[in-house]
Amino acid sequence: MELNIIKHSTATSPRPPVDEADRRLLAAIQHGLPLTPRPYAEIGAQLGVSEEQVIARLAYLKEAGVIRRFGVVVRHHELGYASNAMVVWDVPEEQVTELGRCIADFDFITLCYRRPRRLPQWRYNLYCMIHGKNREEVLAHLEWMVNHCGLQTLPHEVLFSRRRFKQRGAIYTLPAETDGC
Amino acid sequence: MKAELSDLDRRLLNDFQQDFPLSSTPYADMARSLGVTEEEVLVRLHELKQAGAISRVGAVVRPNTVGVSTLAAIAVPPEKLEAVAAIVSGYAEVNHNYEREHRMNLWFVATAPDAARLHTVLDEITIRSGYEVLSFPLVEDYHIDLGFDLRWN
Numbered sequence: 001m002e003l004n005i006i007k008h009s010t011a012t013s014p015r016p017p018v019d020e021a022d023r024r025l026l027a028a029i030q031h032g033l034p035l036t037p038r039p040y041a042e043i044g045a046q047l048g049v050s051e052e053q054v055i056a057r058l059a060y061l062k063e064a065g066v067i068r069r070f071g072v073v074v075r076h077h078e079l080g081y082a083s084n085a086m087v088v089w090d091v092p093e094e095q096v097t098e099l100g101r102c103i104a105d106f107d108f109i110t111l112c113y114r115r116p117r118r119l120p121q122w123r124y125n126l127y128c129m130i131h132g133k134n135r136e137e138v139l140a141h142l143e144w145m146v147n148h149c150g151l152q153t154l155p156h157e158v159l160f161s162r163r164r165f166k167q168r169g170a171i172y173t174l175p176a177e178t179d180g181c
Numbered sequence: 182m183k184a185e186l187s188d189l190d191r192r193l194l195n196d197f198q199q200d201f202p203l204s205s206t207p208y209a210d211m212a213r214s215l216g217v218t219e220e221e222v223l224v225r226l227h228e229l230k231q232a233g234a235i236s237r238v239g240a241v242v243r244p245n246t247v248g249v250s251t252l253a254a255i256a257v258p259p260e261k262l263e264a265v266a267a268i269v270s271g272y273a274e275v276n277h278n279y280e281r282e283h284r285m286n287l288w289f290v291a292t293a294p295d296a297a298r299l300h301t302v303l304d305e306i307t308i309r310s311g312y313e314v315l316s317f318p319l320v321e322d323y324h325i326d327l328g329f330d331l332r333w334n
Contacts, residue, residue, distance in 0.1 A: 018247055026247050032237025035227050037206055037219060055203050058240070062203075068326045069241040071201035072226075074194050078233040079331055086281060086288070100323035112324040115252065115317035122285070122315060127252075131329070159281040159288075166270040166278040166289075168236065 018066055021049075025057055026066075032073075076110075077164065081131045083138045088124035090117075090155040096126055102149035103128050108141045124157070135160065186234075189217060191333060193225055194234060198328025201238065241326055244319050249299050250292035251318040254285045255310065262286065265310045274302050285315070 028046055033039040040058075041051040061067045076084070091099055096114050103126075104112035111129040130145075132138035138160070146152055186194075192215055202210040208226070209219040229235045244250055257265045262280060269289050270278050278289040293299035307314045 023247055026240060026242060029239045032230070032239045033207075035208070035223050035230070035238070037208060037223070039207065040203075040205060051205055055205070059203050061240075066243055066246045067240045068243050069199050069328060070203075070239070071199050071328065072194060072197045072238050073236045073241060074198065074329060074331065075233055075236050076329060079194070081329075081331075097321065097323070100321065104323035104325070107330055109324065110326075110329060112322075113252075113319050114321040114323070116320060118315050118317070122254075122317075125320075127317075157283065159283045159285075161279045161281055162286075163266075163280040164278075165266040165280065166275060168276050 017064075018061075021047075022057065022061060022066070025054065026061075075167070076131050077167075080133055083134050084129060084131045084161050085138050085142070086159045086161075087128050087130060087142060088157050088159065089126040089128075089151065090123045091126045093125075099149055099151065099154075100126055103145060103151075106141070106145055106148075108132065109145075123155070186333075187225075189215065189221070189225060190229060190234075191331070193222070193229065195331050197238075244322065248292050248294050249296045250290060251299060251303075251316045252288065252290055253303060253306075253314050253316045254289075255287045255306075255312045255314050256285045257287050257310070257312055259286075261310075261312075265312065268309050269306055272302055272306070274299070 024047055025043070028043050034042045036042060038051065040054040044051045044054045047054070058067065058070065062070055089099070100112050100114055103109060108130055109128050110131055111127070113127050114125060115127055117123055117125050130138050130141050132141055139158075142158065193211075197211060201207060204210055206219070208222045212219045212222045215222065226235065226238065230237070255265060255269075266278060266280070266287060269275055269287065272291065274291045274293045275289050276292060278287070280286055281288050291299060291302055293302060303314045303316055
C-alpha cells in the first residue's frame with residue numbers, strides 16, 4: 001500500500017554536529033549579514049577569524065543542513081501576503097509521514113510539521129501553514145490541497161491569524177548571554 | 182510597500198532567497214548579475230529592510246540544531262489577550278507571537294539555548310499569566326525551505 005512506503009526523512013536523520021565556533025558564528029549573523037561590501041570579513045573580525053574561515057564554515061553548515069537556506073529572508077505580510085492560516089489535522093499515526101510530505105509539496109505551504117497531541121485539550125498532530133493574499137485565496141489553496149492529498153475525511157481546524165504581536169528571526173545567543181532575561 | 186517596488190526591488194526580494202553568494206564581495210556579485218552597481222544593491226537592501234519587506238539577509242537554521250525550540254499555545258479570555266500577549270512578547274526567547282481565530286488563541290514560538298531555559302520560560306509564562314501553556318515541540322519536519330515565491334500580479 002502506498003501509505004506504507006518509507007521515503008527519505010529529514011527529521012529522523014542524525015543531527016549534524018554544531019560546535020561552539022559554529023554557535024558563535026550563527027549568533028554573530030542572527031540579525032543579518034552587515035550590508036557592507038565585505039560582510040564576511042566584518043563577521044570574521046568580530047569573531048577573531050579570517051574572512052575565508054567564515055565563508056568556509058557557512059558553506060559547511062549549509063552543506064550539513066544546519067543552515068537550511070541562506071539569503072534574503074522576506075516578510076510575507078509586508079509584501080501583500082496578508083493572510084495566513086495554521087491548519088491542524090488529526091491524522092492516524094501510520095499516515096502522518098505520507099500526508100505530511102504530500103502537504104509540504106505545495107508552494108503556498110511554508111511549514112509542515114508533525115507535533116505531539118495534548119489530550120484531552122488538543123487532538124491534532126499535523127500542522128501546516130498556508131499563506132495567501134487574502135482569506136479567500138488561503139481557503140482556495142486549502143481546498144485544492146485537501147482534494148489533491150485525499151484529506152477529506154480527516155478532522156481538522158483552520159486557525160487564521162488575527163493580530164501579530166511579535167515576529168523576528170530566532171535568537172541563538174549563548175546561555176551566558178541570556179541569563180539576565 | 183507593494184506599490185513602491187521597482188523591478189530591482191522585486192529581483193532583490195525574489196532571486197536571492199537561496200544561494201546568496203558565499204564570496205568575499207557578495208553584494209558586488211549580486212550587482213553584476215542584476216546589471217546595477219554594488220552601491221545600488223546595498224542602498225536598496227538597506228531600504229527594504231527599513232521598510233520591513235526583508236527581515237534580514239542571512240541564515241534560516243534548521244529547527245533544534247542550534248538551540249531548542251517549540252510552538253506553544255494558550256487559551257486566553259479575549260479581554261486578557263493583550264496583557265498576556267505582552268508578557269509572552271517580553272521574552273527575548275519568543276520570536277513569533279500571534280493571535281489566531283480559535284479558543285486556543287495565542288500561539289508563539291520560543292527558542293532557547295537549551296531545554297532547561299526553554300522550560301523555565303514556559304513555566305514563567307504559565308505562572309505570570311495564570312493560564313496553562315501547551316507546548317508542541319517538533320516531532321518531524323516535512324518541509325524543505327526554498328524560500329517563498331513572491332507573485333506580483
